[in-house]
Amino acid sequence: MTDLSSHAGSSSSAVDPRRPPAVAVVEDGVLCGMVGAAIVAVWFLVLDIARGQPFFTPSLLGSVLFLGKSIEDVGTVNVVLVFAYTGLHGVLFLLAGGLIGWIFSVVDRNPQVGLVLVLLFLLFQSVLFGFEVTLVPDLVGALGAWAVAMANLFAAVGMFWFLLRRRPQVLVRLREGWDE
Numbered sequence: 001m002t003d004l005s006s007h008a009g010s011s012s013s014a015v016d017p018r019r020p021p022a023v024a025v026v027e028d029g030v031l032c033g034m035v036g037a038a039i040v041a042v043w044f045l046v047l048d049i050a051r052g053q054p055f056f057t058p059s060l061l062g063s064v065l066f067l068g069k070s071i072e073d074v075g076t077v078n079v080v081l082v083f084a085y086t087g088l089h090g091v092l093f094l095l096a097g098g099l100i101g102w103i104f105s106v107v108d109r110n111p112q113v114g115l116v117l118v119l120l121f122l123l124f125q126s127v128l129f130g131f132e133v134t135l136v137p138d139l140v141g142a143l144g145a146w147a148v149a150m151a152n153l154f155a156a157v158g159m160f161w162f163l164l165r166r167r168p169q170v171l172v173r174l175r176e177g178w179d180e
Helices: 021-050 056-067 079-109 111-135 137-143 145-166 168-179
Strands: none
Touching (some): 021 079, 021 145, 079 145, 079 168, 111 168
């Protein structure tokens, strides 16, 4: 197993083992959430640009969520709603990042629990997509179910990749838990 203390001063990809565990979990969570939020935002920005309406998705989501407008009533981009929705989006991803950062810290201490937590995370992703499709089917339809599913997938992969780069020992511990 790699000694992470040798990398602490020379690489940003390893968590500094001298930091208190709670600080490392919060830091991981915040950064992980920012990665996930950025991935989803960039994904929909690319799709919006390809459709000829940059920032339409966050404007649409903000109009529906904050103003109660129907999808058909939203035709233009409202910059205030883009910022408002982006703020909400960021907060939700910070919470998700915090949860995933906590999961990684638990797996690092107790790898047997890690397998259960990974399966619960995958279940959560499936349930989240199910709720999106069930609770706001028109909105998911307007964005494209495939686009929403891909955004969720890209964000999850990006967040896990980020945390695995910061805490490579977690993957080793997870394999140990699998073998036990």
